[in-house]
Amino acid sequence: MKNIVKIDTYSACIPQFQEEFCKDRMKIIRNELGVTAILAGGENGGARANLLTSFAVRMMETMGGGGVSVAHIANMLVESQPSGRQAENGNNIGFTLILARFDGHIYVEQFGTPDVIFLRRGKPVTIKTAGRVLQGKTIRSTELTAKQADTVIAVGSGMLNAGADRNLKDGWSLRNIQTYMENAYHPGMSAEEPVRLLLAAGESLSFGRPKSDLSALAFRIEPSASLRRRGAPDVARQVVL
Numbered sequence: 001m002k003n004i005v006k007i008d009t010y011s012a013c014i015p016q017f018q019e020e021f022c023k024d025r026m027k028i029i030r031n032e033l034g035v036t037a038i039l040a041g042g043e044n045g046g047a048r049a050n051l052l053t054s055f056a057v058r059m060m061e062t063m064g065g066g067g068v069s070v071a072h073i074a075n076m077l078v079e080s081q082p083s084g085r086q087a088e089n090g091n092n093i094g095f096t097l098i099l100a101r102f103d104g105h106i107y108v109e110q111f112g113t114p115d116v117i118f119l120r121r122g123k124p125v126t127i128k129t130a131g132r133v134l135q136g137k138t139i140r141s142t143e144l145t146a147k148q149a150d151t152v153i154a155v156g157s158g159m160l161n162a163g164a165d166r167n168l169k170d171g172w173s174l175r176n177i178q179t180y181m182e183n184a185y186h187p188g189m190s191a192e193e194p195v196r197l198l199l200a201a202g203e204s205l206s207f208g209r210p211k212s213d214l215s216a217l218a219f220r221i222e223p224s225a226s227l228r229r230r231g232a233p234d235v236a237r238q239v240v241l
Contacts (some may be wrong), residue, residue: 158212
């Protein structure tokens with residue numbers, strides 16, 4: 001497969017106030033096809049949801065590293081989730097799976113998480129999403145093709161709760177986050193910058209006491225030639241703040 005793009009990936013999380021660790025889990029892996037990443041979190045942080053979140057990350061790491069499609073991984077993750085009363089008790093998890101291939105194709109699979117934000121040279125691009133129903137649950141799928149300087153941003157559900165205690169009655173909406181990212185964009189932006197900006201803003205809006213984990217994941221994708229000219233990194237990085 002011809003490598004036509006360079007991929008810079010970064011993820012980070014700030015735990016809920018008075019918690020030492022994040023319940024949201026993220027993982028980034030790289031193989032000869034490209035970079036695959038997952039952001040997963042329990043809806044209400046139940047014990048079963050926490051176990052499923054860890055399971056989701058391990059499954060992605062094992063199967064994604066072996067080249068299994070993200071659509072197949074998404075199906076298996078949904079099939080592994082409880083139904084009936086167990087699901088009603090907040091034991092389901094939401095996840096965003098992203099595969100960015102070195103040939104420029106990008107695949108996104110989501111269940112129960114905010115839609116990804118797609119910026120092309122800093123400008124929001126409307127993306128088409130197809131839904132498929134599996135065991136009564138809808139998985140959202142998106143296919144994109146990297147053409148210029150593209151950025152894909154995913155956030156955990158907790159990010160939308162930031163600002164709920166301020167004048168933002170409904171929290172920090174996805175549209176507000178998209179506008180914030182558009183205004184912050186600059187041509188040399190790495191994958192790390194939008195993640196750190198989002199977490200800092202979310203923590204500030206929460207008065208430093210977030211009621212949920214604040215998590216974000218970003219892919220920065222550019223044609224190989226342009227990246228070689230400016231010496232951008234080809235790396236995958238993950239931290240917990």
